[in-house]
Amino acid sequence: MSTAEILLLGDLILDVPEPDHWLAGIAPLTRAADLTIGHLEVPYTTSAEERPGDVPAPGANPAHLDALARAGIGAVSMAGNHMMDCGVPGLVETLAGLARNGIAHAGAGLTLAAARAPALIDCKGRTVALLSYNCVGPELCWAGEAEPGCAYVRVAASDGGPSRPQAELTEIDPASQAAMEADIRAARRHADLVVVALHKGITHVPARLAAYERPLAAAAIRAGADVVAGHHAHIARGIERVDGRPVFHGLGNGCVVTHALAPAQDHPARAAWVERRKQLFGFEPDPAYPLAPFHPEAVNGMIGRLLWHEDGRIEAGFLPIWFEPPGRPVPAGARSAEVADYIARIGEIAGLPPVSLVAERGGYRLG
Template sequence: MTKAITLAVTGDLVLDEPDPGYWLAEIAPVLQEADLAIGHLEVPHTVSAEQLEGDVPAPGAPLENLDALARAGFDMVSLAGNHMADCGAQGIADTIAELDRLGIGHAGAGADLSRARTPAVAEAKGRRVALLSYNCVGPQAGWAKERSAGCAYLPLDTRDGAPVAPMSEIVGVPATVAEMLAEDIAEARKVADFVIVALHKGKVHTPSFVAPYEREVARLAVDGGADAVVSHHAHIVRGIEFHRGRPIFHGLGNGCVVTRALSPDQDNAARREWATRRRELFGFEPDPAYYLAPFHPEAVNAFIGTLALGDGPPRAAIVPVHVEAPGRPVLAAGPRARAIADYLEKITRDAGLPPIAVNDKGRVEAVS
């Protein structure tokens, strides 16, 4: 029997602040202990000042901050999200060039759609893991085309037929989605032993909720041959389910988000207006102590997901993480770790997903 390889998976990464290594330092040991670590890079790292229309634009983060990801232990990142194209084609090109220089694999964005759909591949213990990455929430202006840069995406149906945008109500999953996933996963399987699919999906800043389309798309990825599905975008963790014995992380929350771009106290009018609307739309007032991570109060309950990939079905677990003010993730222990595990069990039930149990070592299993 071949020894299993371990993966650590995190949600959104936004490193706008100076000394990015400091913000990652407390979770880095878990990433470094795993055979491979995967995160989701939320914003471009670039000097480009271009601003994409179609969503509240994120500013480009410092290019040099990407070095902290390599030092923290990240081997691959997914890029297909609603902000990766915010600084245009140059923002994507700058980000990819620096990731390549650092030896961090990437999937989900590129100079054209073909390259955006190409998997990242990393090797550990003689076995190869492929990562595919898709944007499910728009904005469509940031999606890659045959001859233009952007993100890989899954073409979902909105209620009003309008272009997909982060606040759209998504009501349908066309048959082409299953076909795309099966095609890309089959191609990835030619060069890898395991395939992980990353989905940027869901409704932001809302505890527990998992929309029907989210479950359908994630299950289609498993049906198409994925060994596990990981998700992000909501900036708060979501439940875990198993389909055909394969784990689906419906929301990894924030891996590490430290930015002033979400504050109402700034020069950019669109971002300032969104900070006000966010309170009105989602009904919470961020704790002022979390000025670098002004999210829902429950977003302090976080975790790093882990996967053991071997000859049998993947094994899933969590490493509980507490987000301390003003936004730094730290490993949780003792009663705090148990409280986060209990929270994950609760939000899984509240979302209408099949119940799970998280033991005191973090192992996650379906409850029969």
């Protein structure tokens, strides 16, 4: 048994042709790791069903899951606001595609128990447990006792309406948090390392955390998680330690290339959302990024990195990445220091404790 390298990727959407091309910039990194975990943002399906509740994302080509496997991505979290956009057929086909490729998964299933069950993954002779929770809604995508969908932690909307991505989400439901904590404690009994993925936060806004994010991540750590991996915002967030263990509040985009956010398209709801989100979040996408039209600061990216030593000690840090037009992630190279400074700065602006970053091994370690 020796030190294992585990990488953590943010959101993954590959709904344009040539998926291997879009992953090619980071694939040497993800293939070289002992385990790479990403977040599957949309279903990979031929289903044309559209479930109400959020602006529906189109399903990606199910064959593109093969490209994730070829890039060395061995596990994915699935609990997010778009996973049920193509209905139950979309989920079923996605699960089948992951199984076909031997990609472990957590966070969605045909029942709530299946969605809450951990993925148990062998990593150099030790066991990693992955748990995944949707914290932003919409509630229609959440699993029930006998209803397919996502695992979740309910966070109340300030307007008293249902939990949904465009609402101001404030208070964590105590029973829902307790259920997550119970899942973590149970997974801890079967695993040497527990990773908890939380789909959380405020989209498209730099350097801002919702009030519930830090308390929820801390609750996960104190229940037994070794690391928390956040995503959903489509822009990177800061990093902190809770009881000595790392919390990545937002990994940003892992690889997101899609036509679903193009301003000119035949889908009225998506076209309207393209314009509405500019007004809601106050940004204009760079026209050089038609396949990734996010906030201009979202070009600063990272891949979370864990070095898991034989004695159980974890060194945490990240590999800086950059998104080249029209949206492909690549190692940041000469921009690495700039990206690292950005990650440190946005964390401090959001109220996180300052972090010391030590440059090493092509990336940065939390000092």
